[in-house]
Amino acid sequence: MAIVTAMVGLVAVPVQAQLGERVAAQAGAKVKGIPTPKDFFGFEMGDEGKLADFNSVKRYFKLVADRSDEAEYQVVDRTTLGNDYPIMLMSNKHNLKRIDQILDINKRLSDPRVMREEAKRAGIPVDEYARKLAAKSVPVYYIEGTIHSTEVGSTQSLVNVVHRMATENSDFTRQVLDNTILLIVPSQNPDGQHLVIDHFNKTAGTNYDRTYPDLYHHYAGHDDNRDWFMMTQKESQTRVRLEQKYRPVAQHYMHQAGTTSPRIWSPPWDEPMSDTLDPVVVSASNALGMQTQRDLVAEGKKGSKWNDAYGILWNADVIGYSPFLGTSTWLTEIASVRDLAYTYTSDKILEPADNTLRSVLPYDSKTWTLKQIVEYGEAAAYSGMKTVSGDPRSWLYNNLYVSNRNGEDWTGGPYAYVVPADQRDPYALYDMMRLLDFGQAEIEKATRAFTVGDKKYPEGSYILKTKQPMGRWIDQLLRIDEYPDSARKCAQCPLIMPYSETTDNLALLLGVDVDAVAKPFEAATTRVKGIEPVQQRMPAHPGQRGAYVLSPTSYGLAQVIADLQKADVPTYRAKAAVTVEGRKLPAGALLVPSKDPKARQVLTRASQETGLPVYAANAVPKVDAVKLKDDTRVGLVRGANNMPGGWMMWMFDQIGVNYQVVSADDYADLGAKYDTIVLAPGISANSITRGLDPAKNPPEFAWARGVPDGLDKLQQFVKSGGNLVALGSASTTAATSLGLPVQNVTPTDRAAFNVPGALLKQSYDTEVPAAWGMPESWPTWFNNDAAFKVTGDAEVAATYPEEDDLLVSGYASGTKAIGGATNVATFDVGKGEATIAGGHITFRTWPRASWTVVTNAVYNGAGQDVDADQLDKLFR
8 A cells, every 4th residue: 555644743754654543542542431433423423324413522522521631621601592602622731731821821922012011021022032932832723613504524523533632642643732722613503503413313214305494593594604793693702702712823614615616625815815914814824724735635635725716804704803813714615415414426527627736636536425524624624733733832923923013013004093972873883882892902082072183072982093902903894995906816817706795894884983093193091991882861751741752863773662662662753853952853753752651761771771862852842753553563574594584583683673583374364463574685586485395394394385375465465554674685576576666777797787795875865764864875785786766656765876986885896877776765555565675784784874774664664644733642
């Protein structure tokens, strides 16, 4: 047999010898009391049609930790659905005993200010001091499986990785365990592991599909790795806390791709690259990927590629958080098989390729197995561990010290971002600042008013300087994105479109005014520790005939309405501007009768939670109004495995909306259950009429089966007086089903028109109920969505200005074509009404400034008009 060699540290060791050592270690494993995976699970990881369920994986990890002094099992959190979020730490027992000291050293290495102070006290140059300090520590190597829960192979691979590290006493395992701390996350989405694997195992021997048919993260589904700058989900927040605590120098994300994708892919990455990223971190990611390519080829693993269509280093939803700490993130994408765990077979060679520099050893087989997925995943994991553990001091010094030191010399951003205290939406301000605080940005708050140039900022304004440890991350989230023209393979080559979206401007998405200030300025400030909502004074009780009044200009108003409705307090919306306590509030102001004893209690709590001011009037303003339907019943049509519908559920749950997911059974009489029905983006005619096939899915998914006359039932619901709200692509579904007088004018030729996830200019008619509380102009999210020409009667709430270039942040071309087109409009349909938004204004909950439109449409359309005299009587 030919001997293939792989590099371990600086010495070439025959793979055959490594395997021999491993066999010997496994033979002795029973003496140590740690069973092999086969003995524990009853099958080898990767066996045809066999998947270890997550409860068993957790038990195995815990057993290993109980019987090894080089492993520590922890449950660090609970998931969205209440499951354990486990991790495994593996290193030699000396490192595990002094782990607090190691983490303290690594944290200090990451802060150049601390390094300068300590080096000064030690009396040596700071770089020399940092090297000496790095020599006293070891790096953390983070490896994570199955954030995408149908990509099942990585967790199975990690079972083998844990067993090898716990039982093998070889040069390789000693190098890794002596020189690193492994932080192993068997699944970043444990809920999905339970859903997907349990479903797979329960459907064995049945005629049902083996792949779980719905969202495998309760809210985000496959989008659970698109939550890396908003950090809305519990699992995202858990990961960030792990990153902040352990500060890994490298992070390996284990993914799978389609059956005909490269057998395995790794970095170097494709273009473009954000200029906020430190070059040390990025080059190290590329180096990890190339070393893995080398090792895979040396082991004869065919079909490995690099630089193949993954440009994910442009915006933060896919860059993530950890690179801004000094972590080199890299991923492997391994081709999938049939039905999760069965051999995939083709009549031709899978993913045929010529020998190229990006694919030096092409795959030449017509089959691909789960066993191969597991083996390729293990090989990549061992390669990354070997690379870092072979040179631990330089990884600590370069990634933690040098990359963060570089941040102080970085000149890419402004001197600071200033966030004025006097925002039109204090809840949006709170939302944004608490996220930045959670990300450990250093935030200053002005203790007195100050002036920068010609602009005066009030006391309480926030200042975010970019010369700080998280300065690059701050700039990434607050800069106006200009997609780089350099994102090309060559000067004449076409522009590479992003893997994800083209902007993540947090302030514009939330509706917060932020100023980038280029030059240093003076201001009296204090460091902020913890963000709280703006403290508002509750007004005196206005008397039994009075009214409490809230401005409509905050998306936090949705929570106030939901709280009041839950407490059975009647609520009204003013149809014109009102003046209260000397302030003129725009149309849409919330009017609440003060005679209801529960009103003041609910509003006091809501104001404390949102920072929204509550005003009081001795008598309700003389204005026509809309009485909102008491405890408005909302039905959400989301369909199975529809991520936009999952995000809608999350937002509804945060707000407290009285909603249910519409079931197939509900279509028999929609009006009996719902006042408003919301069609989530992504809902098509097929989603409603065909749905999930009951013959291929267990009874618990009957709610998502098709309703052949479902569109007719929806039309009947609206014509009979119901309220329909259709968002994003569902707007065209509603327009066709209801016969609305609109025409989609968005060009389909991407060479002439392309907006792949950007913020465009938007104008609002704030007198139209759907736009109540919106500014007259604010950017809107657009991702090659529908834009309408209205050809009949409608209340047009939002339009794209007639300008040559509508781009605000990100990338767009040809936007003149939709200038003057409508985005949001409301139509009378029989006795009811329908509001459509062509743009995906709820995209992953990012564009929250637009959530005001959703609130208006959901509640106003189900309400009842009352004139000023009627309103006055209702408040008496």
